[in-house]
Amino acid sequence: MSEVRLPPSALPADTRRRFVELLGAEHVRTDRAARLAHAGGRSYLDLIRLRGGDASGAPDAVLTPAADEIPAVLAACVDTDTAVVPYGGGTSVVGGVSGADRGHAAVVALDLSRLNRLVALDEVAQTATFGAGMRGPDVERALAHRGYTLGHFPQSYRYSTLGGWVATRSAGQASTGYGRIDELVHALRCVTPTGELRLGRGPASAAGPDLLALVVGSEGALGVITEATLTVRRIPPQQRYEGWSLPDLPAGLRALREMAQRLGPGLAPDVCRLSDPDETRSTFLLSGSLPTRLVRGYLAARGRNPGCLAIFGWEGEPGQVAFRHRAATRVLRAHGGVSLGAAAGRSWLHGRFAAPNLRDTLLDHGLLVETLETAAGFGELPQLYARIRRSLRDSLGRVMVLSHVSHLYRGGASLYVTVLAARDPADPVGQWTAAKRAVTETILAAGGTLTHHHAVGTDHRDFLGAEIGTAGLSVLRGVKATLDPTGIMNPGTLLTPPS
Numbered sequence: 001m002s003e004v005r006l007p008p009s010a011l012p013a014d015t016r017r018r019f020v021e022l023l024g025a026e027h028v029r030t031d032r033a034a035r036l037a038h039a040g041g042r043s044y045l046d047l048i049r050l051r052g053g054d055a056s057g058a059p060d061a062v063l064t065p066a067a068d069e070i071p072a073v074l075a076a077c078v079d080t081d082t083a084v085v086p087y088g089g090g091t092s093v094v095g096g097v098s099g100a101d102r103g104h105a106a107v108v109a110l111d112l113s114r115l116n117r118l119v120a121l122d123e124v125a126q127t128a129t130f131g132a133g134m135r136g137p138d139v140e141r142a143l144a145h146r147g148y149t150l151g152h153f154p155q156s157y158r159y160s161t162l163g164g165w166v167a168t169r170s171a172g173q174a175s176t177g178y179g180r181i182d183e184l185v186h187a188l189r190c191v192t193p194t195g196e197l198r199l200g201r202g203p204a205s206a207a208g209p210d211l212l213a214l215v216v217g218s219e220g221a222l223g224v225i226t227e228a229t230l231t232v233r234r235i236p237p238q239q240r241y242e243g244w245s246l247p248d249l250p251a252g253l254r255a256l257r258e259m260a261q262r263l264g265p266g267l268a269p270d271v272c273r274l275s276d277p278d279e280t281r282s283t284f285l286l287s288g289s290l291p292t293r294l295v296r297g298y299l300a301a302r303g304r305n306p307g308c309l310a311i312f313g314w315e316g317e318p319g320q321v322a323f324r325h326r327a328a329t330r331v332l333r334a335h336g337g338v339s340l341g342a343a344a345g346r347s348w349l350h351g352r353f354a355a356p357n358l359r360d361t362l363l364d365h366g367l368l369v370e371t372l373e374t375a376a377g378f379g380e381l382p383q384l385y386a387r388i389r390r391s392l393r394d395s396l397g398r399v400m401v402l403s404h405v406s407h408l409y410r411g412g413a414s415l416y417v418t419v420l421a422a423r424d425p426a427d428p429v430g431q432w433t434a435a436k437r438a439v440t441e442t443i444l445a446a447g448g449t450l451t452h453h454h455a456v457g458t459d460h461r462d463f464l465g466a467e468i469g470t471a472g473l474s475v476l477r478g479v480k481a482t483l484d485p486t487g488i489m490n491p492g493t494l495l496t497p498p499s
């Protein structure tokens with residue numbers, strides 16, 4: 001850590017004094033360890049820069065306010081021209097906590113870890129109100145104690161926070177059944193430099209345009225989400241997870257479409273995940289266990305080498321689970337599906353948060369490892385898949401591209417891609433920046449969204465206009481100018497800073 005280049009803190013002494021008066025010295029840190037711990041998110045570019053000893057993106061100070069101190073902190077930041085980066089778990093993979101525009105007197109990370117409690121559980125409405133800084137396991141522990149679950153499990157679940165999920169419109173692994181975070185949020189509180197927004201009333205409303213939806217996904221660029229109220233459910237008495245093999249990707253996609261459209265919400269599995277042949281092959285190789293070898297032998301005997309591995313999960317009352325399982329089984333068999341049984345499903349469930357650990361090892365071995373994601377209609381998905389692979393090959397030469405389709409909607413699904421290639425040691429940042437630009441242009445040209453769940457951050461901001469248009473950008477800029485007139489809120493994230 002001592003070799004990492006960290007510029008001296010630019011926080012002026014009188015600004016620091018003001019923060020200390022508001023929060024106490026222990027909650028205003030300018031030491032090296034605190035600044036480095038908040039120096040970036042978890043994107044490949046963040047990791048490569050930090051591994052290369054470059055911590056120039058670190059904040060000048062780290063503040064850890066209590067919820068009721070945040071309005072005064074933001075007022076002080078406006079007065080002193082201090083940029084504010086709301087910081088949840090720091091798991092952003094799009095530069096959401098690492099790229100703050102330096103055109104201000106100083107930059108502080110507003111670490112929300114003290115907003116860490118279940119504020120209320122309404123068992124009648126089955127909603128719960130959480131402090132925004134609660135991490136995934138704390139959310140589930142607090143709810144489990146009362147017999148409930150939120151059911152939101154992004155792969156970053158162990159480290160990411162409820163406020164971060166809401167601020168990025170995150171999707172969890174069971175979002176086909178439980179809903180994305182934006183479908184679960186009913187109400188929230190967001191402190192902005194011009195005042196607090198308290199949004200969301202009743203289970204639904206027609207009181208004008210949905211301002212709640214404007215804050216969900218605002219990535220800290222409008223204000224700080226301090227609290228959110230979300231739908232929760234009773235812990236399901238039964239979980240059933242299974243592995244299946246589909247003959248190929250087109251057949252798998254047809255099966256998923258039928259599940260989304262014929263079975264529909266409530267009947268389709270809660271978890272649906274279909275790997276392409278390359279991801280299937282690497283999953284089998286990584287798990288060299290005896291049961292996996294037996295499965296591969298069984299599939300080879302049925303002429304499938306490797307076919308497409310799929311994971312499905314059902315959660316709920318035993319009778320419902322059995323009914324929904326039968327419905328999905330009929331669809332899968334009709335499309336050539338072969339059941340690999342509950343052990344394959346359990347194995348996925350057991351290891352579902354572990355893949356990121358492998359990334360550090362691969363980085364140690366000189367590889368470029370990154371993920372990207374999008375979503376498109378069922379009609380566009382096959383072309384989109386092919387064009388993403390071609391674009392990555394054109395940019396990176398020899399490359400492994402592992403893909404899966406998940407998060408089903410009536411009209412389409414999300415496509416998630418893992419990229420592995422030899423890292424260019426001379427210019428790793430330039431290598432990935434060029435490939436990412438090319439593949440993003442490809443995604444947009446092929447009808448995919450800029451991002452299905454990773455959000456915009458700094459990495460995607462220059463492409464946002466291609467998705468929402470010039471008028472859409474003006475709306476966002478207008479809202480930002482109203483709520484954050486001096487532009488201190490996470491400048492450079494979501495919107496390109498004014499030149």
Ligand SMILES: Cc1cc2nc3c(=O)[nH]c(=O)nc-3n(C[C@H](O)[C@H](O)[C@H](O)COP(=O)(O)OP(=O)(O)OC[C@H]3O[C@@H](n4cnc5c(N)ncnc54)[C@H](O)[C@@H]3O)c2cc1C
Binds near residue numbers: 132226
């Ligand atoms: C290994 C790995 C797996 C991942 N898997 C998934 C996945 O399955 N699904 C998925 O959706 N994402 C995934 N992500 C991306 C990331 O975890 C999500 O974007 C997550 O929602 C970020 O939460 P966080 O608390 O870490 O937020 P941070 O990274 O701290 O912040 C993200 C953005 O939100 C803003 N922000 C954070 N908290 C607040 C707040 N309270 N108020 C206002 N703004 C705030 C920040 O300023 C920043 O712009 C993954 C990331 C990693 C590293």
